Amino acid sequence: MCFRLQDREWSVARLDDGVVDCSGIPTLWEPDRNGSGRQKGFTAATAYHATTMVLDDLGSSLRGTLDNLRGKSRISEEDIQDIVKEIQRSLLQADVDVSLVQELSDNIKTRALEEEPPGGTSPRDWVLRIVYEELVDLVGESTELPLEEQTIMLAGLQGSGKTTTAAKMAWWFSKKGLRPAVIQTDTFRPGAYDQAKQMAERAEVEFYGEPDSDDPVQIARDGLEATADADVQIVDTAGRHALEDDLIEELEQIDRTVEPDHSLLVLDAAIGQGAKDQAQKFDEAIAEGVDGVVITKLDGTAKGGGALAAVNETDSTIAFLGAGETVKDIERFEPSGFISRLLGMGDLKQLTERVERAMEETGAEDEDWDPEDMLEGQFTLKDMRKQMETMNKMGPLDQVMDMIPGLGGGLMDQLPDDAMDVTQERMRDFEVVMDSMTEEELENPRVVGQSRTERIAKGSGKPEERIRELLQQHKQMEQMLKQFQGMGDGDMERMMQQMQGGGGGGGGMGGMGGGGNPFGD
Numbered sequence: 263m264c265f266r267l268q269d270r271e272w273s274v275a276r277l278d279d280g281v282v283d284c285s286g287i288p289t290l291w292e293p294d295r296n297g298s299g300r301q302k303g304f305t306a307a308t309a310y311h312a313t314t315m316v317l318d319d320l321g322s323s324l325r326g327t328l329d330n331l332r333g334k335s336r337i338s339e340e341d342i343q344d345i346v347k348e349i350q351r352s353l354l355q356a357d358v359d360v361s362l363v364q365e366l367s368d369n370i371k372t373r374a375l376e377e378e379p380p381g382g383t384s385p386r387d388w389v390l391r392i393v394y395e396e397l398v399d400l401v402g403e404s405t406e407l408p409l410e411e412q413t414i415m416l417a418g419l420q421g422s423g424k425t426t427t428a429a430k431m432a433w434w435f436s437k438k439g440l441r442p443a444v445i446q447t448d449t450f451r452p453g454a455y456d457q458a459k460q461m462a463e464r465a466e467v468e469f470y471g472e473p474d475s476d477d478p479v480q481i482a483r484d485g486l487e488a489t490a491d492a493d494v495q496i497v498d499t500a501g502r503h504a505l506e507d508d509l510i511e512e513l514e515q516i517d518r519t520v521e522p523d524h525s526l527l528v529l530d531a532a533i534g535q536g537a538k539d540q541a542q543k544f545d546e547a548i549a550e551g552v553d554g555v556v557i558t559k560l561d562g563t564a565k566g567g568g569a570l571a572a573v574n575e576t577d578s579t580i581a582f583l584g585a586g587e588t589v590k591d592i593e594r595f596e597p598s599g600f601i602s603r604l605l606g607m608g609d610l611k612q613l614t615e616r617v618e619r620a621m622e623e624t625g626a627e628d629e630d631w632d633p634e635d636m637l638e639g640q641f642t643l644k645d646m647r648k649q650m651e652t653m654n655k656m657g658p659l660d661q662v663m664d665m666i667p668g669l670g671g672g673l674m675d676q677l678p679d680d681a682m683d684v685t686q687e688r689m690r691d692f693e694v695v696m697d698s699m700t701e702e703e704l705e706n707p708r709v710v711g712q713s714r715t716e717r718i719a720k721g722s723g724k725p726e727e728r729i730r731e732l733l734q735q736h737k738q739m740e741q742m743l744k745q746f747q748g749m750g751d752g753d754m755e756r757m758m759q760q761m762q763g764g765g766g767g768g769g770g771m772g773g774m775g776g777g778g779n780p781f782g783d
């Protein structure tokens with residue numbers, strides 16, 4: 263695939279060995295390691311620019327509408343209407359119940375128009391904050407599950423993932439240092455016993471079941487006794503439809519026998535409008551009511567928005583998310599990540615916080631250093647160092663790239679395994695080299711000739727080769743910034759779209775982008 267930018271053609275292709283060949287794209291930290299004249303690997307500079315672009319916006323669907331707020335001193339009803347419409351579209355696509363979407367929209371509108379932004383906050387930032395807060399309110403906080411002795415009962419429709427979740431949760435608790443046990447009471451589905459036993463073995467946790475019994479209430483009673491030493495007793499029940507009265511009655515009996523501290527409703531992420539009614543029936547059958555929801559199969563295409571109706575109906579919260587068939591494919595619910603998933607974006611909150619923190623720590627918010635200046639004025643080694651420090655503080659590059667919507671997963675798979683290590687090692691070397699340079703050299707690296715190179719090499723304890731690499735990288739970076747100068751957001755967006763869209767010769771980079779692409783749509 264090729265793309266053209268300011269009279270210069272760059273190409274990106276996937277090589278036979280699975281590595282991305284970014285021929286001609288100036289790389290910031292990684293010079294050609296093969297001596298083949300090709301630059302390998304995606305560039306840190308590109309990640310940096312993608313980061314700032316993402317931070318600058320919430321996602322492609324909201325981009326245009328939010329841009330309308332730039333420079334405005336007041337927000338009009340029309341502005342809010344446009345933003346709300348975009349959010350509605352994403353949430354409805356993610357199966358969120360219409361009435362919940364409506365309620366969220368009303369809240370955003372009312373707050374954005376009636377509440378006064380705190381002094382110094384731009385209308386655009388204020389609206390973003392309201393949108394985020396209301397989304398957090400919609401999905402709720404995570405169900406409280408203190409790490410202490412407790413009994414948990416799982417209920418839900420057939421095939422929703424209860425047995426799998428029981429083993430996953432047991433694994434999760436065991437990793438937190440507790441001793442869990444799984445009690446299988448499903449006498450309804452042939453094979454449920456074997457499946458539960460196998461999964462418990464995989465999770466390396468205690469298991470109780472009675473393969474020949476047809477009395478789930480008795481199994482529950484026996485199981486609680488047999489696993490009394492366990493800290494967390496997880497009782498799996500048979501799947502049932504809310505309209506099957508006899509099965510609902512059976513659940514009531516198990517519930518009265520177990521008297522669980524927590525009853526969790528397990529829901530398939532693909533559940534749609536039926537979630538509300540089902541949740542209501544389960545809530546009624548359980549004495550203390552449903553107090554948490556587990557959403558499973560989030561590794562599929564469904565985003566799990568339908569489950570929010572169940573959460574709302576039972577006045578509960580989300581406890582866990584399941585995203586895969588193995589016992590380790592479980593995570594505690596966390597609002598910001600789930601919101602990003604619903605809206606089809608990367609984890610923007612985490613990314614935003616990381617970048618803000620990094621900026622603060624490196625003084626990037628100081629008046630005398632603004633990353634934007636790099637795009638306009640002269641680019642010195644000091645600028646390069648600031649950028650390196652910022653990137654370092656954001657955490658490992660691969661994690662940062664994973665958080666950037668559209669740049670995660672697929673891209674990382676295509677990089678050589680050690681690409682990021684090499685990059686970070688080199689960044690550390692560069693920092694040491696820069697410590698041995700004078701102010702004059704940092705401000706104007708062109709003055710560094712052979713004799714200065716020898717001096718810096720001695721002072722830093724690094725080979726002369728490393729100093730030349732640093733100067734070379736600086737030069738390439740400077741050239742690239744010149745390319746970016748005068749380039750509007752639209753050009754940048756088009757470039758990213760092309761890179762993510764794949765196609766064209768050489769196999770493209772089809773693994774990138776996907777659902778989380780904020781530049782496409």
Ligand SMILES: Nc1nc2c(ncn2[C@@H]2O[C@H](COP(=O)(O)OP(=O)(O)OP(=O)(O)O)[C@@H](O)[C@H]2O)c(=O)[nH]1
Pocket residue numbers: 418419420421422423424425426427448451454457499500501502558559560561562584585586587591
């Ligand atoms: N991809 C994926 N599959 C899952 C997940 N959770 C469960 N499954 C699969 O979904 C199917 C049903 O899961 P079970 O755990 O047997 O569901 P259940 O609710 O216990 O089923 P019943 O006992 O019949 O009610 C199995 O094939 C699981 O492997 C998940 O998070 N992701």
